Amino acid sequence: MKTLMRKSALLPAVFALAAALGASPALAEDAVNVTNLSYRTGPFAATGTPLMNGQRDYMLMLNERDGGVNGVKLVYDECETGYNTEKGAECYEKTKGSSIVTQPWSTGITLQVLPKSNVDKIPILAPGYGFSPMSDGKVFQWAFNPPASYWDGASMILKNISEGNLDSLKGKKIVLLHLDAPYGKEPIPLLQAYAEKYGFTLLPIPVGVKEMQNQSAQWLQIRRERPDFVLMWGWGAMNVGAVTEAAKTKFPMDKFVGIWWSGHDGDMKSVGEAGKGYRSISWSLPHSESSVMQDIKKYVLDAKKAEIGEGEFDWVFYQRGVLISMFTVEGIKAAQAHFNTKVVSAEQLRWGLENLKLDEAALKAIGMDGMIAPFSTACNNHAGHAGGWMLQWDGAKFVKVSDHITADAEMIDPLVQTEAKKYAEANAPWPINEECKM
Known part of the structure; x- marks a missing residue:
């Protein structure tokens, strides 16, 4: 190019x-x-x-x-x-x-x-x-x-796959297929908090950079676990590898949902029709x-x-x-x-x-x-x-398939405050904007 x-x-x-x-x-x-x-x-x-x-x-x-x-x-x-x-x-x-x-x-x-x-x-x-x-x-x-934020994205995905009723996730199993890097680990704290509150099982499965194009081991584990949904925090060749393996293992594409960086036309075009039904949350249209x-x-x-x-x-x-x-x-x-x-x-x-x-x-x-x-x-x-929208791959392009979705501030805000405080304490002295009263 x-x-x-x-x-x-x-x-x-x-x-x-x-x-x-x-x-x-x-x-x-x-x-x-x-x-x-x-x-x-x-x-x-x-x-x-x-x-x-x-x-x-x-x-x-x-x-x-x-x-x-x-x-x-x-x-x-x-x-x-x-x-x-x-x-x-x-x-x-x-x-x-x-x-x-x-x-x-x-x-x-x-x-x-x-x-x-x-x-x-x-x-x-x-x-x-x-x-x-x-x-x-x-x-x-x-x-x-x-x-x-990524936590906004995770919240919006859960809201969408539960059709707005998070209690319906009780007893279900959700896999997080993620790049084994800081990016891929970002949603884990919030997803764990959701799992504890709403009674579903969260199973993180990491993908190393060298494994991105060959995820047979990860998808063998997914086949064994038989999750209700697979969420993906993928990037680059990992996205193509994951969707390709999902198609091979006949995992239902409409149960496979990625964060906004896992919704790239260029990735999906190499998969084509085999990826039809795959969804990605997106803050842009x-x-x-x-x-x-x-x-x-x-x-x-x-x-x-x-x-x-x-x-x-x-x-x-x-x-x-x-x-x-x-x-x-x-x-x-x-x-x-x-x-x-x-x-x-x-x-x-x-x-x-x-x-x-x-x-x-x-x-x-x-x-x-x-x-x-x-x-x-x-x-x-x-x-x-x-907030954002859910996009779905129709075999040739991504199309909007949801109304506007917003994140659950009641779940996210306390975690943000806790983790921000931890970061500031770990990096003390860390200046805080005490004048901000909003």
Whole structure:
């Protein structure tokens, strides 16, 4: 897959022209740098690439269509991690001095840089991933995981498979097939709490990175256990391997449900009809006819400012990448207005991300109505808890098969507070935002 990735390819031509003409330093300063800790290589490249492309192309479109954000150019760049935690930590150190935000793109990398956030004062943006208790903005002042956390996702899945009656899960057996990494282990504490309260059996089954494409041992165990449902926290080749094995063992696809990172068109296309019926919870909906997507097509793809893979434009992950860059941009806009400045700093962006107001009117104004549920953030709520929808693979694409689903705050909030407090105590001295009374 061809991509145009370097900064030089992403900066509008006016910058090169201005430099050639000896433009004033003030013009060159009217830009903000947004660096992604990307993974276009390694075992998860197939999923990382469309997400990065979507993020890049939204910012490119704004530069081409609007000249940036209120007269400030968006300089999108990437530091390649290969989804490797050590490389991610190196990328963080390399980029923290220039980027106004850190996007770790791995729960492992997020956990690695999280202790540094209070010192370096650079916001961490981890949309729909990372450490679930980061939603507690009083404790994690510099970390954001909108529009929903992994614990939100687990709660929504249970609500959906129980048809809204969690008591109906009593006596049932639920397998959690998960990547044997921090990401895959994220839902376990909440699922265990649900199991204890509602009387079902939770059986976590890990999948190592080297086992992703050959999960015969895991699915042999699943056959023996005969669970009522299999939930999947998979990534990359693990998703394909799991759905392929489920089809081989004739496990009912409508009883097989993944988190939003296990709902990638590219993965499922390699499975095709065999995966029909598989479901994935999602906080985003693909809407190729939306005005924002049509503007990306016009100003970026048709104009040959960047290239993406065949069919990728309609994929859930590409369009989710677009939404993720929107979070950063709307944070920049909020900070510009609040601080009455054009070029916002990392600290000012932190305020902007903490004061997102993405109601229906705002989403419509930016051309994203129908792509995500309205939500807002606050000093004590860094996730937004927007909720989502269940998508189902019809053999060729994902389609929406549920009404809007929200997470169970009564189950999640106490666990968030407990785990956030534990983290702060383990990393003492850890600053708490005592001024946050919301």
